[in-house]
Amino acid sequence: MMSFDPYGNPTYFILLFVALLPLMIGLLYGRRSHIYESVISFVFLMLTFGGIKWHTGIALIIYLIYQITLVWLYSRYRQRPDTPNKGWIFVVSVILAIIPLAVVKITPAVHHGASSIIGFLGISYLTFKVVQTIMETRDGTIKEFHPILFGQFLLFFPTISSGPIDRYRRFIKDYDSVPTRTKYLELVEKGVRYIFLGFFYKFILAYIFGTVMLPTVEHAALQAHGLSWALLGVMYTYSMDLFFDFAGYSLFAVGVSYLMGIETPMNFNQPFKSKNIKDFWNRWHMTLSFWFRDFIYMRLVFFMMKHKVFKSRITTANVCYVINMLIMGFWHGETWYYIAYGLFHGLAMVVNDAWLRYKKKHQAQIPHNKFTEGFAIFLTFNVVCLSFLLFSGFLDTMFFAARP
């Protein structure tokens, strides 16, 4: 049987187009067939998780049964007329939802890089969706639980492998309705444009930076072994590759969703134009950073302010920045450089906020013009690229890997 990485090669796109055509004609005539959508979802999930990767397919099925049962049980608990809404039941539910991901992330660290048998492509992104649904159920914003709809939300195949991370209520609203013809034509136009921009990003720019240039500069940097111009080259080349590869993939995922009449949120908004680190996180991998903002940072701040853990609101904000970003680091993987990357960004947010406060206080003395704005963008870009060099693991290879 055939087996693909999502959006990996031309055959995948041809199959995708053939499969989507009837669905698109349907939407154009105001009809949405959940049966047909389920059939093509199933086919594309088989292409991703079947064939030689069948064991990941089994892992996915078991994972789904486990998580749907968990959310269903929690939802039943919250819907009881006398629901006590105990904090510890909520915490235990969230922990249970995270356990499979934690096992998958920790296994390579303790078993010399071996991957866990319960892992599959996209487990992180499904876990985000499960955890947010539990949190919104706790808050009472999600009142009813439909196991089938929830399953459709988790398994929505255009975004299953690497996001963007949608929200349950937003997804269901699109999934349960048919856009008007004008609206749908707009979506198709945008979707097609995104997919072609994605081709340009992923198959041309990311190819040039990642496949053509990166190995050369990496080789030169390894030869120099230490600070060198080549290392600076690795930093910029890797950063460009990372952006165009991931932004390209995200454009495919969003574009294909649009063709299916689902407005999956965008993941990138010109991140290298950011004026500071806070601005950067509003433009880079947005659905992830908004997830962390809404489900970790804000909740942590809310909890700490309500229980008056710290006297000063500045301390509260800073502690929460560092915790938030550290959790993001641990989520990326249990290696020193991912965790250092998280810490780096946590501290960068603290410094950023201190500067913003200083600037507000001394508004009269601090000049603001095109030049200072350009400098802010330049500085932010370099701080971000430095963090990506850390993130890439190249420093680990250069300094700590066994030399051949």
Place this chain on the structure above:
Amino acid sequence: MNETQSTVLSILQDLTGEDVSSNMDTNLFDEGILDSMGSVQLLLELQNQLGIEVPVSEFERSEWDTPAKIVAKVESMQ
């Protein structure tokens, strides 16, 4: 100006140090007047001063990004 509106505006002034009453349609997030921290403080103050419980899940940024929208939200929840 009704009571809700003046309470909301005074909360915003306490939080941000800025009088936003003359710019009811300014985008508070784009202008850097409010951030996540400020949003949480706003939710807590709404709870303390007006007794309105807004869970964090209900805080959809685009629905709370101007003083006018915040006032309307609060009025709809009273």
